Amino acid sequence: xxxxxxxxxxxxxxxxxxxxxxxxxxxxxxxxxxxxxxxxxxxxxxxxxxxxxxxxxxxxxxxxxxxxxxxxxxxxxxxxxxxxxxxxxxxxxxxxxxxxxxxxxxxxxxxxxxxxxxxxxxxxxxxxxxxxxxxxxxxxxxxxxxxxxxxxxxxxxxxxxxxxxxxxxxxxxxxxxxxxxxxxxxxxxxxxxxxxxxxxxxxxxxxxxxxxxxxxxxxxxxxxxxxxxxxxxxxxxxxxxxxxxxxxxxxxxxxxxxxxxxxxxxxxxxxxxxxxxxxxxxxxxxxxxxxxxxxxxxxxxxxxxxxxx
Numbered sequence: 001x002x003x004x005x006x007x008x009x010x011x012x013x014x015x016x017x018x019x020x021x022x023x024x025x026x027x028x029x030x031x032x033x034x035x036x037x038x039x040x041x042x043x044x045x046x047x048x049x050x051x052x053x054x055x056x057x058x059x060x061x062x063x064x065x066x067x068x069x070x071x072x073x074x075x076x077x078x079x080x081x082x083x084x085x086x087x088x089x090x091x092x093x094x095x096x097x098x099x100x101x102x103x104x105x106x107x108x109x110x111x112x113x114x115x116x117x118x119x120x121x122x123x124x125x126x127x128x129x130x131x132x133x134x135x136x137x138x139x140x141x142x143x144x145x146x147x148x149x150x151x152x153x154x155x156x157x158x159x160x161x162x163x164x165x166x167x168x169x170x171x172x173x174x175x176x177x178x179x180x181x182x183x184x185x186x187x188x189x190x191x192x193x194x195x196x197x198x199x200x201x202x203x204x205x206x207x208x209x210x211x212x213x214x215x216x217x218x219x220x221x222x223x224x225x226x227x228x229x230x231x232x233x234x235x236x237x238x239x240x241x242x243x244x245x246x247x248x249x250x251x252x253x254x255x256x257x258x259x260x261x262x263x264x265x266x267x268x269x270x271x272x273x274x275x276x277x278x279x280x281x282x283x284x285x286x287x288x289x290x291x292x293x294x295x296x297x298x299x300x301x302x303x304x305x306x307x308x309x
Contacts (some may be wrong), residue, residue, distance in 0.1 A: 014062025032204035188230035
C-alpha cells in the first residue's frame with residue numbers, strides 16, 4: 001500500500017485545551033498542560049502512525065496580544081505553524097468565561113479565522129470541554145456563532161480530558177492524508193528532544209505550584225542530563241537544572257520557606273521524569289535571577305524559545 005501523510009496545525013486562544021488534545025491524540029504526554037494561559041511557548045509536534053498513514057500535529061501557543069519579545073516569538077510560532085500544512089484544527093471552549101453571542105467572539109479567534117481564510121486552509125472546528133456543559137443544547141449556539149464566520153469542513157464537539165469524540169476527530173483528519181513518504185519513524189511520537197521534554201516537565205510543576213504572576217516569568221535550562229548505573233547495575237537519570245526568574249522576590253517564592261517549595265517542585269518533576277523514562281531519576285534544581293529576560297533576545301534564544309526551528 002502507498003504511504004500517506006498529513007500535517008495538521010492545532011490553533012486557538014490560550015487555555016482552550018490544545019495541548020491536552022494533542023496529548024490525547026498521540027497517547028503520550030508530549031506537551032505540558034496547566035490551568036494558566038500561555039503554557040505552550042513554542043511549536044510542538046506530535047506524531048501518530050497507523051499502518052501506511054502518518055499524521056503530524058503541530059501544537060501552537062495560544063494566540064494572544066503580545067506584551068514582550070517572548071510574546072512576539074510565540075505569535076510567530078502560531079503563524080509559522082499555519083504555513084505549509086494540509087489542514088487546521090481550530091479549538092474553542094464550550095464553556096468560555098464570557099457570554100457567547102454573534103457579536104462577542106474573542107478577537108484572538110476572529111484573527112485566527114481571518115488567517116485561515118487568507119491561507120484558504122481546510123479547517124475543522126473543535127468545541128472542547130463538552131464534559132463541562134450543563135446543557136448540551138448550548139452547543140447549537142456555539143456552532144452557529146462560529147460557522148457563520150467560516151465554512152468549516154466539519155464541527156466536532158469533544159472532551160480532550162475524557163477522550164470523548166477524539167476518535168471521531170481522527171477519522172475526519174485522516175481524510176486530509178495524501179500520498180507522501182513518512183517524515184518520522186513509525187515509533188516516533190514527537191519532535192521534541194528528551195532534554196527539552198524534561199525541562200518542560202519541570203516548568204509544568206512551576207506552573208502548577210506557583211501563583212499566577214510568577215510562572216510566566218520563569219524558564220528552565222538543563223545544565224546536566226546524563227545516565228549512570230548504581231552499584232547494583234540499576235540505571236539512574238541525573239538532571240541538574242537552573243530555573244531562571246525575573247525578580248529577586250520571585251526567586252524567594254520559588255525557593256519557599258526553608259526551600260520547601262523548590263523541594264516540592266523537584267519531587268513532582270522527578271516522579272514525572274521517572275514515569276516517562278521508566279528508570280529512577282535524581283533531580284537537582286537551582287534558582288537564578290535574569291531581570292526582564294522575556295525582553296532580551298539573547299536569553300530567549302539561549303532558552304530555545306525564539307522559534308527559529
